[in-house]
Every structure is written in structure tokens, then in C-alpha cells.
Amino acid sequence: MFIRQVLVAGSFILAFAAAGAFLQQSQAKVLPYQSEASTIETLHPDVSRLDIFPEPRGEKVLKTVSQSPAARPASQSLLIQQLIEENEWKNDLILGFLPTSVRAQMPRIVQSWLRCYLACFLLYTITSGLWAYYIYACFGRQLFKSGHMPAWSDMYEQLKVANVSMPLYAVLPAVTEWVMEQGWTRAYTRIDSIGVGKYWMYFALYMTSVEFFVYWMHRGLHEVKQGYRWFHFIHHKYNKENSLSPFAGLAFHPLDGILQAVPYCWTLFYIPMHSLTFELLLFMTGIWTTNIHDCLHGRVEPIMGAGYHTIHHTTYQHNYGHYFIFMDKLFGTLQVPI
Template sequence: MGDDYLKLFVAETSWYNDIVLGSLLPESWWAPLPHFFRGWLRNYIGGTLLYFISGFLWCLYIYYLKKNVYVPKDAIPSNRAMLLQIYVAMKAMPWYCLLPTLSEHMIESGWTRCFSRISDVGWPLYILYIGIYLVIVEFGIYWMHRELHDIKPLYKYLHATHHIYNKQNTLSPFAGLAFHPLDGILQAVPHVVALFLVPMHFTTHIALLFIEAIWTANIHDCIHGKIWPVMGAGYHTIHHTTYRHNYGHYTIWMDWMFNTLRDPVEDEAKKL
């Protein structure tokens, strides 16, 4: 991959910096920073804004505007529980943002199989590559998450931080990023590993990394969407109560393949 082509990636990340940092901070605060640190600062500000905006809007909708429609009053988490989740997530956020920043650096350096323009491969291959990328990510996150449970020191020192939220009335969209920093990074690493295995559109990769923040908020809201084969909050709430089921991320397929799936609809039927 030639230097001229790699400059396309640098130009794109610089444009993102101009949009986020240029809109929110005086230029004298960030312009002198090296390119890598400008990227980290942009990811930190963007990730924090996305976390709070998506979390507050989702909580407002499901707990207040529509609380009697979707969630029983006794299942609404306390303000104290949500504030604790925000505290844990905010401590980890600076570290989380190192991963997309490192990812961008590797892409700009030509170490990955990323491409800059969809026209470089065409729409059919672009769609195929996204599909392969998502399968790799799903497989990687499933096994990373499962090993964080099965390897006892990893659970005790990393993943247990997230599993203090183990009941419906303690889970909220803000719990989605309430991890030990290394735990959160490990579970996102498959997004970066996939870049070395399959050609991937740069902009799409960055978008999917930040969509993670919205997705993790969604699967911690305790509302079962019943959209097959999506690994929605109904499945993930079971994970927080049994610790041994539903390790998957976007879909139920990996849990189905590796015999760790537990269906919330079947669970409800057994209670009747």
C-alpha cells in the first residue's frame, strides 16, 4: 500500500479531529498536539458524549416517558445504581479510547487490510467483507467474554467489576460500559484483530467501534425485544443472573453453536 494511499486515512482522521475538536475546543488547545494524541482526545470526547447522550435519552424513554409500558416500576434501577455505573465507565473511558486510537494508527501505517474507499472494491465485496468481519467479531467477542468467566483470575480481577450489576433492578443502559478498563478493551479487541484478517472499509470500522457504545446500552436495559436472532437485553439479563449463559454479542448464534444459549421466552414459560 503506497504512501499516497495511506495519506487518505490520515486525511480522514484529521477531518474527524477538525469536526469534533474544532467544534468543541479552542484550536490552540489541540492543534499543537501530535496527530496520535489529537485522535485520542477526539475519541475520548466523542465516546463520552455518545455514552451520556445515548444513556440519558434511552433512560428517559424507557424509565420515565414510557416506564409503565415497558418496565415495571420495581424493575427501574435506582439513581444511585446508575450513578455508580457512570462513575465506573468514566474511570475506564480514557483507557477505552486508546483502542480506536491505536487502531487508527495501525491503519494509517498500512499494517492492516483496511481500504479507504468503497469504490476500491465495489459494493458486492464491501457487503461481503462486512459480513465476514462481523462473523469474526462475533466469534472473538463470544470466546473473549466466555474466557473472562471461565478463567478465574480474569473473572476475579477484571470481569467481576461488571457483574456487580446482577439483578434486573440494578441494570441500566449506563451499565453497558461499566467495566474494568482492561476488560472493556479485551472485549473490543476482536474488532481490531479482524482488520488483519479481512479487508475492511476504514469508515465502517470506526463507525462499528462507536456503535458498540449504543449497542451495549441497549442490551443492558432489561427489555426483551424478541427480534430473532438478535442477542437482546432479555438474553443478556439472563447472562447477568446465571453467569453461565448468553455470552454472545450481536446474535445468539455462537451460544447456540457452543451450547450456552438460554432463551428468555422459554424461561418465562417455565415460570407459568
């Protein structure tokens, strides 16, 4: 059994490596604006690209590109510039309430962290709060048997754990954005630069990699004793149906939460991924975990709904998967709710 699991896991890793190598070749041909930039530079070596494609933030563009540690190909510089502008646009969207003078003092990575923290806080508080109100206050009597609803004290504790960890969760997307801005990942900004067909192909590969590594990260946090004892047990304090609630969705030790989300980030190093889609997916996990901790099971296979996750919280050795049941089925840990 163990050898079979190692072989299947090894095949996945080899497949990701092969797909990454193949995509590296194909992506090199499709980086955005590569052809325009190189043509212009060949025909008019004395004319700067910025004279031809003036940007609204021209000064910032010049500064950022000239600060590059080494001369980059024009296509990569432009991609990095687009990533920077995208991150600034997101910061403007969420941090618009801050005075300009205050934001000017904050390095971009700090602004990104603050924006991610506020977005995560709002998403968690609004979705889990509204969902808890809906299922307990509005329809509690119809949805739950007597004594099967969580106590206020459980929900309050879950809220507390999540809010203490949240500032640290926000470090992960902020640092990932900085890493993307350095040009170290395979992230791209424009779907039309690769075409819709390839976008979905990369998306499927990316999600397969995420499913695989989230499964093993979660399973590792159970099977490696220190992982469980130091980090994951905090989330498993809620081990009965009547102690789980939507608020448990982000109630983790901060490192536990980060470890289970980090496959979303490291997959960017070997599978080309649309930058905004990556960020939306990462934040969508906040909504997803709210949903799977409410103990309300609807049959939606192959999606791994709340019924599966309730079993995970009560047996500790089944249903480690993320969105789908495939990895548990493949590695022999699936237990189907009755």
C-alpha cells in the first residue's frame, strides 16, 4: 500500500516537472508584447519603448525598470511592469480610504500586506457571519437536530483564533506578489497573450497540482507527529459536529494555515498561471473553508463537501482533500458520508 502511494505520488511530481518543462518552451513564444517590443527596438534602436507606449505612470515605469538588478529582456520588463501596476491597482481599490501621504510612506509590500489582511478579514467576517446567521438564527430548527448546533463559546473561540492568525496569513499573498514582481514565477497578466484555450489548460494543470500538494500537506500535518502537535491540533480541537461552525474555516495556527495555502504559491514557479486568477483562487479558499465547516452535507460529488470534512474532523484519518475527492480516492483515505 505504502509503495503504491509513493509510486503514484512520484508519478504526479514527474508529470508536473515534465509539464513545466514543456510549458516553459511554449510560454517563451507567447509572452505579452514580445513581438512588438523587439520589432520596435530592432527598427528604432535610438527610440525608447516608453516613447512609443507612454504609460500613465511614466516616471514610476522608468524608475522601476532602471532599478532592475540586471538588464532584462523587454518582454519580461513589460510583464513585471504589468504585475506591479496590477498590484498597485488592487492596493488603490482596497486602500483608497488611506490619505495619500500615509500610503506614500509605506513600501508596496507593506501596502499589499495591509490590503490582503483587510480583504481576508472582510471576506471571513462577512461570509462566515452571514452564513452562521442564516443557518443557525434563521433556519437552525429545521437544519439541525436538538443539541447539534455549536455553542456561542465555540464560535467565539474560533473567531478569536482566526483573527489572531489572520495578520500572518496575509504575509503569504503579499510576499508572493513581491516574488512575482521579481520575475521569478511563471505568472502572466493578460489572458489574450496566450489565448483562452491555453488559459484553461494551465488552469486545469495548476489546480491538479494544488489538489495534490494540499492533500499531502494536510495529510503530512496529521501523520508527522510534530506537525500535528505543534500546528494542526488547534484546528482539530473542534472534533464533534456540534462544535464545528463556519467560523472554524480559518481557525488555524498561523503556520498551519500558511502551509496548507502555500501550494497555491509554489505552483506558480512551474505552471504558467494568470496572476489575478491566482489571487482570486487563493481568497476563494476563505469562502470554501467557511462552507465545509458548517456540517450541512449536500451530495455534490466529486466536490468534497461539508459531510466529508465533518468525517475528517471526527476520524482524523480520512478526507484530507481540498475541493475534490479524487486525491483521497487515489491514496486510499476516502470515507463517504452516509
